[in-house]
Amino acid sequence: MLDKLSNSLKETVRKIAMSNRIDKHIVDEVVRDIQRALIQADVKIALVKELSNRIRERSLKEKMVLNPREHVIKVVYEELMTVLGKAVEVPLASQKIMMVGLHGTGKTSTCAKLARYFQKKGLKPAVICADVYRPAASEQLRQLCDRIGVPFFDSANLPQGKGVVEIVKAGVEEFEKYDVKIIDTAGRHALEQEMIEEIHELRAKVKPEQRILVLDASIGQQASVQARAFDDAIGITGIIITKMDGTAKGGGALSAVSETDTGIAFVGTGETVDDLEKFESDRFLSRMLGMGDIKSLIEMAEESLREEDIDTDFLKGKFTLNDLYQQLETLKKMGPFKKLMEMLPLGGFGIKLDASMYQVTEDKLKTFKVIMDSMTKAERSEPKILDGSRVKRIARGSGITTAEVSELIKYHKMMQKMMKSMSSGRGKMPGMKGMPLGKMMKGLK
Numbered sequence: 001m002l003d004k005l006s007n008s009l010k011e012t013v014r015k016i017a018m019s020n021r022i023d024k025h026i027v028d029e030v031v032r033d034i035q036r037a038l039i040q041a042d043v044k045i046a047l048v049k050e051l052s053n054r055i056r057e058r059s060l061k062e063k064m065v066l067n068p069r070e071h072v073i074k075v076v077y078e079e080l081m082t083v084l085g086k087a088v089e090v091p092l093a094s095q096k097i098m099m100v101g102l103h104g105t106g107k108t109s110t111c112a113k114l115a116r117y118f119q120k121k122g123l124k125p126a127v128i129c130a131d132v133y134r135p136a137a138s139e140q141l142r143q144l145c146d147r148i149g150v151p152f153f154d155s156a157n158l159p160q161g162k163g164v165v166e167i168v169k170a171g172v173e174e175f176e177k178y179d180v181k182i183i184d185t186a187g188r189h190a191l192e193q194e195m196i197e198e199i200h201e202l203r204a205k206v207k208p209e210q211r212i213l214v215l216d217a218s219i220g221q222q223a224s225v226q227a228r229a230f231d232d233a234i235g236i237t238g239i240i241i242t243k244m245d246g247t248a249k250g251g252g253a254l255s256a257v258s259e260t261d262t263g264i265a266f267v268g269t270g271e272t273v274d275d276l277e278k279f280e281s282d283r284f285l286s287r288m289l290g291m292g293d294i295k296s297l298i299e300m301a302e303e304s305l306r307e308e309d310i311d312t313d314f315l316k317g318k319f320t321l322n323d324l325y326q327q328l329e330t331l332k333k334m335g336p337f338k339k340l341m342e343m344l345p346l347g348g349f350g351i352k353l354d355a356s357m358y359q360v361t362e363d364k365l366k367t368f369k370v371i372m373d374s375m376t377k378a379e380r381s382e383p384k385i386l387d388g389s390r391v392k393r394i395a396r397g398s399g400i401t402t403a404e405v406s407e408l409i410k411y412h413k414m415m416q417k418m419m420k421s422m423s424s425g426r427g428k429m430p431g432m433k434g435m436p437l438g439k440m441m442k443g444l445k
Contacts, residue, residue: 005251006288008037009080013073013289022068027059030072034080041251042220043083055079077285084281085257085264088238090210092121096172096181098206100199100230101214103187106242108137110214110268111184112144113276114240117266118180119148126178128171129154130164130202131186141184148273151175164198165205172206183208191226196233203234211236212265217243220252227260238265240276245269319416321372321380321408325365367400371408374398383412 012033019026031052038048058075065071090097097114101107108131115125127145129152131137138154145152153171155162162170168183175181185202188195203211213236215223223241230236239257244250244267257264264279372380374397379386386394386409395402 005037005041008033008040009289012037012076016069016072016076019069022059022072024060027056027072030059030076031056034076038083038251042249042253043251043255044221047083047255051079051083077289080285080289081281083251083255083258084285085239085254085279087279087281088263088265090212090238090265092118092123094179095210096183096206096208097210097212098183098185098199098202098208098234099212099214100185100234100236101187102191102216102226103189105187105214105216106268107187107214108141108184109144109271109273110240110242110276111141111182112148112150112273113268114212114266115145115150115180115182116148116273117276117278119150123179124177125180125182126151126153126171126175127182127184128152128168128175129184130168130171131184132164132167133186137184137186144273151178165201168202168206191229199234210238212238212240213262214240214242215253215257217241217250217253217267220249221256223253224256224259227257227262231260231262236262238262240264240266240268241279242268245275319412321375321383321412324412324415325368325372367404368408368411370398371400371405383409 012030015033016022016026016030034055035048035052038051039045055075058079059072062071062075099107099111099114111127115127118125127141127150129138129141132155138156142152142154153167153174155167157174158167158170164186171183172181183202183206185199186195202208211234213227213230215226217223219226227236227239239262241250241253241257241264254264266276267279267284269275269277371394374394379390379394386405391402391405391409395405398405
């Protein structure tokens, strides 16, 4: 998510870490890089200017506890935290959640994603469709709920002519034994008075514990206008920002929300029902800066993998091509490869991945298997013996190109380097005088 901003910020951290010395020139250069990155991400210029002044002031004048490089990175991290919207916690408890938002924000699909989130946490969710104006919304939500095995209720369960409040009340009664009742209200193209009155009545009659606003990340700074309007109407308790994977304005939406009295609960990161992440500003920023998010990675593993899927023997010795295939098969169960790799502190291992490294799809894995089936046992166990003549023979035997064989070897070398660094504890930020990344992150909190 926010790939362009993330890449720019990672380069900024790398520039600090690799600097021979920290002086006013370097700090000014870093500040300019951050300004450029944030403005391109649609963060308000006044906020960028204020942030820049604080980074410059603290970097040059604040008493240092860490060495100069570590100190500046710590300052950048802490000040960027002030730009992100604050996080709010949606409790894992029995509750009614009313979802509101304008048409086109992805609210309906987000209802299914939220149901899936609670489902993975061991709760029993159910969904009620209160959109009587757009038949397609009800059918879309029904199909999504069927796909994940979540019960669904809409106007079809009642006699014709029943109003929105009656539908929701009947749905809540129907799902009395379920933990979380998610109510999808109707969207509009604008904040019409009729819409405001409808959600205001729903709040008064149904009394939902949570009132969550769904915002489209592509609206950027305009997010604050919508958030204030909905908050005035029903007192929203949290915000979900959708489509964070497909816009350059996500930084504007995040920072704009930070100006309101509410905060961000989740962010939508893709199109599948599993692409909803709990928002925690420290984790979010750590990933954007290339410092990883091991805690989220562990949580994903606990939700996705069985005990027999986890094999850490490769950390004790060499990492073969057979190991690579086995581990990629395991990672595939946890979600998109790119999303998983972003959670590892690869910057700390001195590894810089280009975009091609993330294109590990199911088809790619099948190709890798075909290639390895054409290798000898020795080649799979000792990839370093794969010279040009062997690569040509393997390509002929598997019916693919030598370039594809070379791609497999490239992936293997990258993963081998990372695994060796992780197993030997050499995960250190370059230029940080050998300071372990974990210790660095501890000092930032």
